[in-house]
Amino acid sequence: MSPNKTLLEARQLVVNYKNHRAIDTLDLSVPAGCVYALLGGNGAGKTSTINTFLGFNRPTDGNVFIDGESPDQNPTMVRAKVAYLPENVALYEYMSGLENLRFFCTLANIRLSRQHAHDLLVNTGLQTDAHERRVSTYSKGMRQKVGLAIASAKQAKVMLLDEPTSGLDPSAANDFAQRIRAAADLGMAVLMATHDLFNAKQVADRIGIMKAGRLVEEFDAHTVAHDELEHKYLAHARGLL
Amino acid sequence: MLRDGRLLVLAFSVFAVLIGFFLASVAEHRQMQQEKQAVGATAKEQWDTQGVKNPHAAAHFGIYVFKPDSPLASIDSGLRQYTGQALWLEPHKRNGARFSPAADQGLASRFGQASAGFVLYALLPLLVIALAFNAVTQEREQGTLRMLHSLGVSGTKLLLGKFTGLLLAFVVVLLPAMAVALIILYQNFDLAGDDILRLFALSGAFFVYYAVFAALAMSTSIHFKSSRLALFTLLAFWLGSVLIAPRLGSVAAEMMVPTPNATAFWSGIKQDIQQGLDNDGDHEAREALFKAQVLKQYGVARIEDLPVGYTALKRSFNDGYSERVHALHFDRLRDAFERQGRFVHIASLLGPSIAMRSVSMTLSGMDLAHQRHFEDAAENYRHYFIGLTDDWDRERSHGTERGAQGHDADWGSVKAFSYAPPSAGFALNYVLVDLLVLLAWLAAALMWLLFSARRLKP
Numbered sequence: 131m132s133p134n135k136t137l138l139e140a141r142q143l144v145v146n147y148k149n150h151r152a153i154d155t156l157d158l159s160v161p162a163g164c165v166y167a168l169l170g171g172n173g174a175g176k177t178s179t180i181n182t183f184l185g186f187n188r189p190t191d192g193n194v195f196i197d198g199e200s201p202d203q204n205p206t207m208v209r210a211k212v213a214y215l216p217e218n219v220a221l222y223e224y225m226s227g228l229e230n231l232r233f234f235c236t237l238a239n240i241r242l243s244r245q246h247a248h249d250l251l252v253n254t255g256l257q258t259d260a261h262e263r264r265v266s267t268y269s270k271g272m273r274q275k276v277g278l279a280i281a282s283a284k285q286a287k288v289m290l291l292d293e294p295t296s297g298l299d300p301s302a303a304n305d306f307a308q309r310i311r312a313a314a315d316l317g318m319a320v321l322m323a324t325h326d327l328f329n330a331k332q333v334a335d336r337i338g339i340m341k342a343g344r345l346v347e348e349f350d351a352h353t354v355a356h357d358e359l360e361h362k363y364l365a366h367a368r369g370l371l
Numbered sequence: 372m373l374r375d376g377r378l379l380v381l382a383f384s385v386f387a388v389l390i391g392f393f394l395a396s397v398a399e400h401r402q403m404q405q406e407k408q409a410v411g412a413t414a415k416e417q418w419d420t421q422g423v424k425n426p427h428a429a430a431h432f433g434i435y436v437f438k439p440d441s442p443l444a445s446i447d448s449g450l451r452q453y454t455g456q457a458l459w460l461e462p463h464k465r466n467g468a469r470f471s472p473a474a475d476q477g478l479a480s481r482f483g484q485a486s487a488g489f490v491l492y493a494l495l496p497l498l499v500i501a502l503a504f505n506a507v508t509q510e511r512e513q514g515t516l517r518m519l520h521s522l523g524v525s526g527t528k529l530l531l532g533k534f535t536g537l538l539l540a541f542v543v544v545l546l547p548a549m550a551v552a553l554i555i556l557y558q559n560f561d562l563a564g565d566d567i568l569r570l571f572a573l574s575g576a577f578f579v580y581y582a583v584f585a586a587l588a589m590s591t592s593i594h595f596k597s598s599r600l601a602l603f604t605l606l607a608f609w610l611g612s613v614l615i616a617p618r619l620g621s622v623a624a625e626m627m628v629p630t631p632n633a634t635a636f637w638s639g640i641k642q643d644i645q646q647g648l649d650n651d652g653d654h655e656a657r658e659a660l661f662k663a664q665v666l667k668q669y670g671v672a673r674i675e676d677l678p679v680g681y682t683a684l685k686r687s688f689n690d691g692y693s694e695r696v697h698a699l700h701f702d703r704l705r706d707a708f709e710r711q712g713r714f715v716h717i718a719s720l721l722g723p724s725i726a727m728r729s730v731s732m733t734l735s736g737m738d739l740a741h742q743r744h745f746e747d748a749a750e751n752y753r754h755y756f757i758g759l760t761d762d763w764d765r766e767r768s769h770g771t772e773r774g775a776q777g778h779d780a781d782w783g784s785v786k787a788f789s790y791a792p793p794s795a796g797f798a799l800n801y802v803l804v805d806l807l808v809l810l811a812w813l814a815a816a817l818m819w820l821l822f823s824a825r826r827l828k829p
Contacts, residue, residue: 184520184521185520186517186520186828186829205523206523206525207523208523209520209521209522209523210522210523212521212523213521214517214518214521216514216517216518218514219518220513220514220515220517220518221515221518222515223513234518234519234522237519237522237524237528237529238522238523238524277518280518280522284522290521
């Protein structure tokens with residue numbers, strides 16, 4: 131995979147919900163190997179952006195592309211290239227982590243041997259003794275790991291994360307950030323909606339701040355100082371900018 | 372479903388309820404069958420041993436005949452509660468069936484006839500709804516639907532998979548009960564090939580019926596955001612289909628095709644016999660004409676000079692006319708019932724239960740069509756044995772003398788009533804429209820399911 135190829139792209143994207151404009155002329159691109167963190171308060175349009183890339187929302191105007199294809203035109207093919215991790219990874223409570231992984235993969239037409247499924251879960255850091263336990267006993271972090279294993283099994287080119295570290299303890303959040311970084315280093319394009327400045331600064335290559343559906347600031351995560359990022363973020367959130 | 376215990380609980384409940392009701396139905400059916408055989412044998416024995424008496428007086432002793440119910444009546448007793456179990460065959464008059472079980476029961480029992488048939492056509496759709504009402508809403512509520520969508524699983528594939536899985540689960544739930552029911556049937560009754568054929572057709576129709584509810588429940592689950600709303604909507608549909616539609620249909624049918632009450636029906640027959648049909652003339656005129664024809668036929672001037680009994684001749688003539696009038700009124704009434712049945716079908720727009728009920732009753736041989744077939748056979752038998760007694764009366768007397776006598780040998784020579792129920796083909800032909808209605812419901816439900824699946828959103 132070319133490290134510079136744009137895998138996620140929004141062009142002049144507008145999304146309206148009835149009389150409310152959720153996304154307003156958004157231009158955004160995430161190349162392969164890049165982690166893009168979208169910051170913003172509640173209702174800024176972060177989740178709407180992710181939903182539009184997933185094809186759950188239809189653009190009112192403009193376009194979105196994943197690896198050059200529109201999720202609106204060909205949702206099934208586009209989603210085959212995408213891994214999605216919501217804030218709470220929803221799994222079937224009466225199945226074990228291993229069974230959930232294999233079940234979701236079967237539905238996505240991915241054949242996964244039992245051993246391969248175990249290996250994928252081990253790679254995400256899920257303890258071996260938890261593989262066969264029902265997920266109703268899992269913590270949020272453990273569910274995230276099953277979600278990551280599904281993403282790995284799909285060999286997705288793009289990962290969409292919606293508040294992935296919300297509610298995780300610092301150690302689990304750090305572990306999760308490292309795994310996302312590792313996935314990006316292998317060539318995946320990652321778009322992450324988050325409130326977590328620390329996490330964004332730690333894992334992202336680029337950071338954007340959204341406000342009222344618009345992308346109002348963009349930073350290079352490697353050069354922007356944490357204080358400057360925090361100042362800008364709070365200023366936008368409080369309506370000072 | 373297996374893991375959350377729903378399937379096991381439902382399998383156990385279905386087995387217990389279905390087999391419980393079925394055993395009660397089989398016991399009732401067997402008891403009724405034995406009673407009919409015992410009463411029938413006693414009545415025939417009493418007929419055979421009447422001793423020496425006038426043949427027409429013997430005919431007035433009358434014969435009781437009973438409708439032999441199909442073994443499948445244990446599954447659906449249909450109209451048995453309301454149609455009579457016995458027909459009293461006597462001269463001059465065609466009777467309706469009498470001794471309906473409902474007449475022996477209290478008013479309360481008429482509000483709920485719980486039977487295996489009721490479980491199959493009314494309660495099991497509720498179980499389908501219980502299994503399917505949250506098929507999609509639960510996925511939506513738990514967030515797994517978003518996960519599935521994000522994996523590129525198409526709505527059509529997901530829904531058809533769930534639909535097939537649900538039907539398979541339902542069959543697995545039903546199979547043990549069906550197997551045990553079949554064994555009970557086999558042990559208690561002589562199952563003919565025709566019964567097996569009817570049983571297969573009935574199973575197929577019920578499968579289509581449950582598939583309609585499954586597809587509708589799935590589709591409803593797609594369109595509602597909460598499981599509770601989906602459940603309430605489906606319960607309302609069940610109520611409309613199973614309980615309200617038949618009553619609405621009946622009321623509409625009675626308004627569109629009114630039928631006479633018993634008093635009006637019998638007085639209509641009496642009036643037509645007395646006054647005559649069309650230009651036949653009244654009773655006295657017809658008898659005068661007949662008398663003239665008989666005298667001319669035998670070449671005598673007075674009835675006293677006839678070589679045969681005139682009373683028997685005249686009775687046969689009057690009975691022949693009476694049969695014609697009875698047939699006309701009975702056919703008119705039964706045609707009206709059938710037209711009412713067709714009007715009731717209009718209420719099938721509210722749900723498939725009316726059509727299923729009709730298929731179930733007919734294939735079990737417990738509907739109006741089978742009752743009519745039996746009553747016609749009984750009427751033919753009445754003609755046979757009344758004709759015999761009239762022959763004996765006419766041949767063993769002459770003129771106006773009425774000294775004809777019959778003996779036990781005569782009464783014993785009257786063949787017992789032997790009834791052959793109609794074939795499965797008769798039943799299938801009769802319920803063709805109902806089967807088409809069921810298939811139309813299935814087609815519509817599946818189309819709605821596919822349409823809904825394409826619009827499935829997380």
